[in-house]
Amino acid sequence: MTANRLHRLVAAGLCAGLVLTGCATVAGAPTTATTSGSASQHGAPPLAQPELDTSRFVPDPCRLLTEPQLAQLGITVAGKPEESPLGKACRWIATDTPARINFSLNINTQLGGLDQLYGRKDxxxxxxxxxxxxxxxxxxxxDDQKSGECQVNVAVSNTVLVPVGLHLKSGADKPPDFADPCPRGVKILEQVITTLKGGS
Structure with a gap:
């Protein structure tokens, strides 16, 4: 997924919520480590796990993945900070490595959580x-998932999402999972959750 295309998608799909919510949320606001059963207005499933505090990672989302975690994912390059429509992000450009992937992470404290995203699923x-x-x-x-691109959003609290947008290398050297890229996004977010829980 090219940076411009991902930014257009995020801006259209997620930042649309800023107009409706009046931009009232505070970026980086800490969450409490409690399990919540708050009601869903738009059909999102409830959070059945403890909320995770993302505040210390907002200034530097590159810290969401440690070197050992990157090694497990087959990523041999360092993340590069960048700006996205949702604030600070981090991108790993590994298309010319055996992983053959380009992906970015950020912490979405602006939309208002998974239920607000469900309200825009159409x-x-x-x-x-x-x-x-x-x-x-x-x-x-x-786009369909046969293009080597995927965006996965995980709710780590009732108000915070962590999205990963990825693009697998295309052409003759494309990876064998090019037609099914989303499991890669899930694996990346599994490592992110480990980091947020304080693991390694």
């Missing part, structure tokens, strides 16, 4: 709920 041609390490998540994308 704008996404691809919508597939799932779980990541017990946390509710959804594949929300503007």
């Amino acid at each position: 704008i996404f041609p691809v919508w597939q709920p799932l779980e990541v390490s017990g946390y509710p998540a959804v594949i929300a994308d503007d």
Whole structure:
């Protein structure tokens, strides 16, 4: 997924919520480590796991993945900070490595949580709920999953999402999972959740 295309998708699908919510949320606001059963207005599944505090990672999302975790994912390059429509992000450009992937992570404290994303699901041609390490998540994308691209959002609290947008290398050297890229996004977010829980 090119950076411009991902930014357009995020801006259209997620930042649309800023207009409706009046931009009232505070970026980086800490969450409490409690399990919540708050009611869903738009059909999102409830959070059945403890909320995870993302505040210390907002200034530097590259810290969401440790070197050992990157090694497990086959990523041999360092993340590069960048700006996205949702604030600070981190991108790993590993298309010319054996992993053959380009992906980015950020912490979405602006939309208002997974339920707000569910309220906008009609704008996404691809919508597939799932779980990541017990946390509710959804594949929300503007293209089918046979293009080597995927965006997965996981709810780590009732108000915070962590999205990963990835693009697998295309052409003659494309990886064998090019037609099914989303499991890669799930594996990346599993490692992110481990980091947020304080593991390694």
